[in-house]
Amino acid sequence: MALLLEVAKLALILLKAPFYQLRRAASLFYWPQKDLANEIVFLTGGASGIGKGMAIKLAELGARIIICDLNERAAQACAEGINRSGLAGRAWGFGCDVSDRDAVYALADKVRGEIGEVTMLINNAGIVSGKKLLEADDALMEKVVQVNTIAHFWTLKAFLPSMLAKNHGHIVNIASSAGKFGVAGLVDYCASKYGAVGTHEALRADLRKLNATGVHTTVICPYFIDTGMFDGAQTRYPWFLPILKPDYVVDKIIFAIRTNQACILMPRFLILADLLRAVFPPETQEEVAEWFGVNEAMDDFRGRAKQD
Secondary structure, three states: OHHHHHHHHHHHHHHOHHHHHHHHHHOOOOOOOOOOOOOEEEEEOOOOHHHHHHHHHHHHOOOEEEEEEOOHHHHHHHHHHHHHOOOOOEEEEEEOOOOOHHHHHHHHHHHHHHOOOOOEEEEOOOOOOOOOOOOOOHHHHHHHHHHHHHHHHHHHHHHHHHHHHHOOEEEEEEOOHHHOOOOOOOHHHHHHHHHHHHHHHHHHHHHHHOOOOOEEEEEEEEOOEOOOOOOOOOOOOOOOOOOEOHHHHHHHHHHHHHOOOOEEEEOOHHHHHHHHOOOOOHHHHHHHHHHOOHHHOOOOOOOOOOOO
16 A cells, blocks of 8 residues: 555656646747846956856846956956946955865855855856867866866855755755766866766755745756867757857856756757757667757867967
8 A cells, every 4th residue: 555655656646747847838939037136246257257147147237246267367357347237236356266165165255254145156157178088188187177167166165054954045056068978088177077066966855854935946958069168169050059158058058047957958959959858779879960050169179278
């Protein structure tokens, strides 16, 4: 009898799947968006690229943004630009190497003392080596994983406790389609982004177990973005897999945050590709990837030019 009850519970859970899918489909037409005014946002890698774009959009919506970046001058310049622009929100710029645990904790203490408790964490900082496994510098490979994955542990430990105490907050991990699909020439980067996706999924499980219904999580998995970070990367069929424009990505991220969406893949074709992984064997998946030219995408990679 007990077994039958458990089977019935599982059946009810599965029967709710169409409801969740319909709710997602309805979002194409209408989905209530939450107010971000006065939210205190800690944004890593916020001085350039989509990080800077997110900072500006969040300021437009009235949020208070702590822009954290390895380049302190750029972070401060970004914050000053926002504050001069007359936007509803306000910004502060700080320099910090997010892979340095002690530096993250020290900055978190400073933010709490001078600005307030962070209510939204956006783990956006990321780096790429762009080298094949056997050609990549060992120290740089370690740094890729430290920045793209392990840094999330430090920021979460710094800011999640206050969110749990108030049952209010939002954790956003900017991952990559390389956290869903392996790509030739990106072994270290894929490993780090799979780690970011896994962190998100396990964190959701933790929050559900804690019944922290007011703390939301979102993971963002875009294809290559035209910010310079992946300069030289190619796509064979841009109508299926386009190099994404930063403004488009930023708008999608902000919408996902305001509607508490769990996972966003960009472009939408990647949603289908992710579903097909459950159907086709690895050999077919690899042949399809070759047909799309995914394994040649990094052949002419140059990356972002170094800045003084």
